[in-house]
Amino acid sequence: MTSARPERPNSLDAQLRNRAASVIPGGMWGHMRAAAVPAGYPQFFASGDGARVRDVDGRDYIDFMCSWGPIILGHRHPEVEAAARSQLDRGDCLNGPTEHAVDLAEKMVELIPHADWALFQKNGSDAMTTCVTLARAGTGKRKVLVAKGAYHGAVPWCSPSVMGVTAEDRAHLIYYTYNDVESLNAAVAEAGDDLAAIVASAFKHDLGIRQQLPDDTFARAARTHCDAVGAALILDDVRAGFRLNLGGSWENVGVRPDLASYSKAIANGYPLAAVTGNDRFRPAAEQVFVTGSFWYSGAPMAASVKVIEILEREDGPARLHAAGQRFCSGLTESAARHGFEVTMSGPPAIPLMQFADDPEALLGETFCQQTLARGVYLHNKHNMFLSLAHTDAIIDEALTAIDDAFAALARNRSADS
Amino acid sequence: MTSARPERPNSLDAQLRNRAASVIPGGMWGHMRAAAVPAGYPQFFASGDGARVRDVDGRDYIDFMCSWGPIILGHRHPEVEAAARSQLDRGDCLNGPTEHAVDLAEKMVELIPHADWALFQKNGSDAMTTCVTLARAGTGKRKVLVAKGAYHGAVPWCSPSVMGVTAEDRAHLIYYTYNDVESLNAAVAEAGDDLAAIVASAFKHDLGIRQQLPDDTFARAARTHCDAVGAALILDDVRAGFRLNLGGSWENVGVRPDLASYSKAIANGYPLAAVTGNDRFRPAAEQVFVTGSFWYSGAPMAASVKVIEILEREDGPARLHAAGQRFCSGLTESAARHGFEVTMSGPPAIPLMQFADDPEALLGETFCQQTLARGVYLHNKHNMFLSLAHTDAIIDEALTAIDDAFAALARNRSADS
Incomplete structure (x- = not known):
């Protein structure tokens, strides 16, 4: 055919x-x-x-x-373009951030119930790597639980490919099955007293596998495990963020993470990623050094502020x-x-x-x-x-x-x- | 005062x-x-x-x-702005790359003697992590030699901070002293038959330390060691790329890497990074999975093509x-x-x-x-x-x-x- x-x-x-x-x-x-x-x-x-x-x-x-994923309002949404161009016309990448960095962080903190702060990157992988680093820095622990088959980025610790990856890159990962509380319990037990974080996608969206929304029981179990030992619940909202719930995708199941990653749709195609976190992980976020040459550029942040405004206005x-x-x-x-x-x-x-x-x-x-x-x-x-x-x-x-x-x-x- | x-x-x-x-x-x-x-x-x-x-x-x-670093032609260079806007006006982040991806890869291959191919990212850290991954994939070895105190990015394997970093993240790094052939020889010996790559910055630019240009003897020794065992010589040209020599910064000492990383100045402030490589690492580059939501966006690549054109024209x-x-x-x-x-x-x-x-x-x-x-x-x-x-x-x-x-x-x- x-x-x-x-x-x-x-x-x-x-x-x-x-x-x-x-x-x-x-x-x-x-x-x-x-x-x-x-x-x-x-x-x-x-x-x-x-x-x-x-x-x-x-x-x-x-x-x-x-x-x-990045286009959430339609390609070249006129209001978003105008917001981005307004900064681009004055310069995008300068010697420091623009006022849009503060506007956007305030907007995300206002919008996302778990968020007490935000910081910005370029890739979803940047945001997820930052979340894991913050979890380890904040807890002093090392083990990170991830769902088997889940996509969290294309860097060695989480890439779906193992070409060029060493065993050590994933030495402290323990795998569980999404929406399976027993497998999560077993992974937590395996982590022992070294649990830094449980990572979960907004929903199960493994390539070519029937998708699953998060089960309430599973989400609550993840929260409970993290609370029991002070580990970080990390929500990977890179793919779903802003499409399912403006407060974070797990608001739909009533469970709030400690750290969350955003990218894709947050600036309607302008390159931007974000990590949001609560005050428990603020000291770690103040001490960890994460940066990139273009992470402070103004136009994508101006675009994102406008995207949020439109998504709120338009329900x-x-x-x-x-x-x-x-x-x-x-x-x-x-x-x-x-x-x-x-x-x-x-x-x-x-x-x-x-x-x-x-x-x-x-x-x-x-x-x-x-x-x-x-x-x-x-x-x-x-x-x-x-x-x-x-x-x-x-x-x-x-x-x-x-x-x-x-x-x-x-x-x-x-x-x- | x-x-x-x-x-x-x-x-x-x-x-x-x-x-x-x-x-x-x-x-x-x-x-x-x-x-x-x-x-x-x-x-x-x-x-x-x-x-x-x-x-x-x-x-x-x-x-x-x-x-x-990113601004190499001056802020808001009119020709670069026009090139970027021409694509932005039609859409930046689409369902695939634009023609500018091919134009730019061709331009870099033409310009950079060691380069047989190029691929593009957003951060200098992306490019460096990709180089190391390609070196490991292409050689089947694990050890990567880096200069003590050198900055190669802000992700766990190379960040200047160790907050949230585990020992395993750096398990296969061996450190040498930049421009010190004896220390390089010792590091190569320590790697034994497991040497994947020698990483070197374009020049020594550690924070707050008197800068050093690469010594010819040192650069040639790095090349010789890599040739002897089939390891990759990786040039970190993120900070210096396009400012010192349009063919790659080590053209100034007559030594060509196998893989090189670029970012910062290559698109005069538009967010872009690049890896160039020779045909020896093309099979690895064809197989490794590296990607990001905004890595294919057209405007930064259109900007970069124009940046190269201007740098060539203006010497x-x-x-x-x-x-x-x-x-x-x-x-x-x-x-x-x-x-x-x-x-x-x-x-x-x-x-x-x-x-x-x-x-x-x-x-x-x-x-x-x-x-x-x-x-x-x-x-x-x-x-x-x-x-x-x-x-x-x-x-x-x-x-x-x-x-x-x-x-x-x-x-x-x-x-x-």
């Missing part, structure tokens, strides 16, 4: 891929390499506007990846939830109409799409190629993301194309059988 | 500091905290323009920190060297006229200022306060940075203020004695 739009050897995308093959390892690295998306997907992009992205060959797509998480529900239920109903069983798991605003009996996501791959050919950019293995630019009209426009793609998939299936 | 401009409790800077004290640990973290500069220095900045920065209270300074490193020489010799001569002995060490474009018999840099601190009061922003402990916006006229304007500051320092000294 081939995409309705064949691969085009003379396309600008193909030309850029050929050039990249010489000067970029593997043609591209990391999560945005085209090898991670179905054949026929573009590697290179030109622009974004609201809920739409355009590839370098001028093809437009309704975008359900939102740059793999962001509720609207994203509703948009996600419209998208997810529309897609699964469309699938059923054409004889396919599709599950959308996890929070509707950050859904993972899986076809029944499709462990390699190959049917999903073909389906995604069919939707791409009809101007809808989906992902068959990684969770997707909704934004406030995903209005009912745009979601319905996408669902029409999606229904047509399911019809084509059904025709191909009967032709194959 | 007090600054000619007293601290102003009602200044906007003071108000922001008071607010920051509540919501940011220690009031500010990392290398841009005001605690790292003399009392009276502003914490918060409003804007930059060419060789000048303005603090939040509207005070202007001729800037010899260049945002601690950047030579002009920066000449500007640095004018600044350094003018300052030391001015010092001598007023009875002070000041050394400017390291490359003139990245000089460290030290007063004789001033181990705590206290005389330097007072002097910096005097120059700040006269509109010149210097640093008394960290190296400074020149940019192409530092014209002869601006340097001479700064030197006039500097001479006046030395005169005041001399008057204060005689008043004290």
Whole structure:
């Protein structure tokens, strides 16, 4: 089965891929390499506007990846652009922070119940590494509990790859199973009197695995264990932060962390990450040395202040939830109409799409190629993301194309059988 | 002795500091905290323009920190701004990289003799961690040799602070003394058959220590050791990259690394880092998973392409060297006229200022306060940075203020004695 739009050897995308093959390892690295998306997907992009992205060959797509998370208000939201440009026009990276650093820290402390302070970085990995470092500094302990298979970044202590990683990089990690209290209890027991932190993602979003929201019992058990020995409960809110709850994603289960990491959506695409923490970890945060050349730059912080203002004003998480529900239920109903069983798991605003009996996501791959050919950019293995630019009209426009793609998939299936 | 401009409790800077004290640990973290500069220095900045920065209270300074390195062409260089804005106006962070990723990788491969490929990140720490990971992945070995006291980033394996760091984070590091071949030989011997990499900074730029350019013999010895066992020679060019030699800083000593890290100046303040490598480490670079949410964003790469173009056109490193020489010799001569002995060490474009018999840099601190009061922003402990916006006229304007500051320092000294 081939995409309705064949691969085009003379396309600008193909030309850029050929050039990249010489000067970029593997043609591209990391999560945005085209090898991670179905054949026929573009590697290179030109622009974004609201809920739409355009590839370098001028093809437009309704975008359900939102740059793999960062875009929460839609591409190039005018108010956010104006806020960022206002600082960029005066200078972004100076000899110290701008006033936006204080505005943003105040805003996050006001918004996030566990937060007594905030500090800022560039990558989600920066924020998670900082959280773990602060937990160890604050407790004087070493063991860090992480869920098996969870993604917390792409640096040696937590990377999904072990290429170039030494055993010592992970010497003090102990693994538990997300949402499994018994496995958490066992990991805590294994840590003995050396427990520095329990790390948990906002929800279970391991690649290609059915997503799970956090179980209340599990979340409370993690909190109780940390309280019992003074360890830090670290919430990895890099992927979900601001989409599910403006107070932090675990407000939805009533459990507050000691430290939390943010990145992706907090500045609508401007490069920024944040760590929030409570006063118990303030002394550690005052003493640990973490820094980066661009961590104080003003424009991303100005953007983030505006993002928060808009999300509050627009009741962001509720609207994203509703948009996600419209998208997810529309897609699964469309699938059923054409004889396919599709599950959308996890929070509707950050859904993972899986076809029944499709462990390699190959049917999903073909389906995604069919939707791409009809101007809808989906992902068959990684969770997707909704934004406030995903209005009912745009979601319905996408669902029409999606229904047509399911019809084509059904025709191909009967032709194959 | 007090600054000619007293601290102003009602200044906007003071108000922001008071607010920051509540919501940011220690009031500010990392290398841009005001605690790292003399009392009276502003914490918060409003804007930059060419060789000048303005603090939040509207005070202007001729800037010899260049945002601690990133600004190499001057703040808000119009051609760089235009290049970055051209992409920002279409979207920065999309579902994949833009064409600028290929343009930039090609440009770096063309410019840097050792480079067969490039990949991009956000922080200097990202680039250094990636280099070490690639060295281990490519060699299958673990030991990494680093110079005692060298700064390679602020993550646990290399941070200057050990707060929150475990012994295992540095289990496979072996330390040598920069420019000391015997100590390097001993470290290589200690690594035995497990040598993955020798890491060296472009030059010795440890905080508060007289800077040293790399010794040819030392650089060649590092290369020879790596060649003998197939280890990677990693050049940390984060601080110096593009200021000393567009082909990589060790072109000046005729030694080429296998892997090099870049950040700071490569995009004139836009957030970007890069790793370059040769084909021997291409397979490792194809397999290791390193990534970040904003690593593919187009505007910083568009900026970097333009930065390189301008540095080539303007003979950047030579002009920066000449500007640095004018600044350094003018300052030391001015010092001598007023009875002070000041050394400017390291490359003139990245000089460290030290007063004789001033181990705590206290005389330097007072002097910096005097120059700040006269509109010149210097640093008394960290190296400074020149940019192409530092014209002869601006340097001479700064030197006039500097001479006046030395005169005041001399008057204060005689008043004290």
